Amino acid sequence: MADIPNKNGRKAILVTPEVCIGCRGCQTACKSWNQLPGISTKNSGSMQNPPDLAPYTYNIIRFSELPSETNPVRWLFISRRCMHCDDAGCMKICPAPGALYKTKEGAVAFNQDKCIGCRLCVVGCPFDVPRYNENNKIQKCHLCYDRIAEGLQPACAKTCPTGALKFGDRDKLIESAKQAGYAKIYGEADLGGLGSIFAFKEEPKIYGYADKPNIPESVIFWHTVLKPFAVIGLGGVVAASLVHYLAVGPHKDEEVK
């Protein structure tokens, strides 16, 4: 696994759904900077379009109509994209070195030449983010690692007119959100700390996010038990065979009755 970047140098995107006006400028800016083609979709009766993340759609605004007691026309907008986990399930499970890697800013980026198209990252991801293109290679948000390496903001944050998407030093973003009155920042500590963090006033659930996002238990078990066992187990039986040969020795003819 790539080395974990210095926490102090880590960048993040702070999403404040309350401020989002659902203009989808972020979607357009993302497609524009990353030169992703538009795909025709069908009207499904929602403003949410495209309906979900796709190989050529790295971020979307999720629209949900959720009337509350005080607000009969409550309409929620939230930006959805790769969460750039510190402890990234996709990177944990990926069998191809270099296919997924972490930049020094903490972005989880991808290299399609190294990707072998096994789609195991989809199994490891707690947020259903990785998508595969027509060549069976991974595509997803990479936090505009090419822009941020040059000191620029990601295209989505750059274009956001309301400040619903803010890019910057992760620590500072968390601090400023807490000062603005958001007691709990979603993703502050989950999965080692997310690179996409959310200032929710309400339950994460209503925005489609699990209270406690997790890499599947089986993947954790595989990583912490089965992987070491693959080394210890093989070494152990080879050593045991050797010890047996020296201590007990092979079957001898005269002893076979």
Place this chain on the structure above:
Amino acid sequence: MAEMVRKTSVGEIVNHWILAVSCILLIITGYGFLFQLKPIGNLFGGFNAMKLLHNWAGVVFTLSLVASMFHYLRESLDFEPDDWQWMKVGGGYLSHKVKVPPMGKYNPGQKLYYLAILIAGIAIAASGFAIWLLPNDRGVRIVSHLVHNLSFALFIIAVPVHIYLGTLANPGTFRIMVYGTVPVDFAKKKYPKWMKEIDKQ
């Protein structure tokens, strides 16, 4: 030259080595994927090529495993009273002083080894095909990933033991998987019940 008796048919020997070579290739490439080992990737022409090799070696392994059922399954399921006694004394592998009961063509260690390889083999093949051919079913893939790796754990324990027992630990037995024959005197000591069955006593 001593009088020989054929223990293994040519078909069994050929299939054994197809199974063995594909299995070892799968284990080596499997370690390459498990720990992202670049030297192993380079050995097979990069990780994309290694994935192809791993998948298609899996097909060969599966077909060979199916063929092996015709060779070993019936006898592996046939446990006899002597087999339990053999298990109690550890097949004589833990001490040369114990008395090992007379054995047939296969001892229970071999029978259990075959059953373990068969079950783990079916599990690793089925989960492997699921990972390969069902790219969009996340639930199935989560389970398959675990099953694939659990059965891998069994293979890396069982296969080296099998190699040791078939070579160093039992001098004179390796030729069974090369020539298929053993000297009659040797067979009478090692497989007395089988020799009686085929009427060579």
